[in-house]
Amino acid sequence: MDLSGSLNLKEIPDLSKATNLETLNLNGCSSLVELPSSILNLNKLTDLNMAGCTNLEALPTGKLESLIHLNLAGCSRLKIFPDISNKISELIINKTAFEIFPSQLRLENLVELSLEHTMSERLWEGVQV
Template sequence: LKKLNLEGSYNLKELPDLSNATNLEMLDLSVCLALAELPSSIKNLHKLDVIYMDLCESLHMIPTNINLASLETMYMTGCPQLKTFPAFSTKIKRLYLVRTGVEEVPASITHCSRLLKIDLSGSRNLKSITHLPSSLQTLDLSSTDIEMIADSCIKDLQRLDHLRLCRCRKLKSLPELPAFL
């Protein structure tokens, strides 16, 4: 089994043990409204490349350190119950955490040396950012209640080419931007 698409399974509350789905490359759980957490067995899906969890409105927990070696992209748009930024493999490239309940970006994100894009737009609980990986090319914080972005985490982003801060009504000052912009 390479692809498992459960999109729109509104009443699905939990997933079974996925330990034996070792060839799974794509998992789509979008609009599984009742799904509250992922099983810890997800960490065994070493070939998983992309996870879609858009509009999983009850999702509040991702297992700690899922560390999926092949995971490159995670979509989690519209998961308002998700308060904690999940720990990812250092090989992740794109994170879409749009309109989540995420409150902070952990320092461990700096170890994600292949991360190119983080989209946290609409995540109203996010108040500040102090850590970002140097590989980042795109950062979207539009429509957040962000108040502060540490100078040190933006000015050293030599690959940054797209910074979106639209409708950040509580942002008190613009961080120091990279010299090459």
């Protein structure tokens, strides 16, 4: 599902019935403030692109188990790092300022990590590479 560039998109509808969704592209949805908790039910979601979601303040609590690619570049209002799958291989968190990270963040499958202009002072606390 590609909703990139939807500048006036403020909320995403319930996605719990989109059980086969593998890719969700919200790149540049600058009015989006949060994702619905129904995103946690997307068991086949492997690619989530939220780059440029500059007003994003919250992601649902819970683990996105199947996620492999996550792009949160420019989500500078997002303070709590999401509890992501240990399957994650690509993580892009440029221009972010996370303050809280999961206590057991595991990145054993990480292949690509991009941290340009990251503003977090607690970035590596509790991370196991």
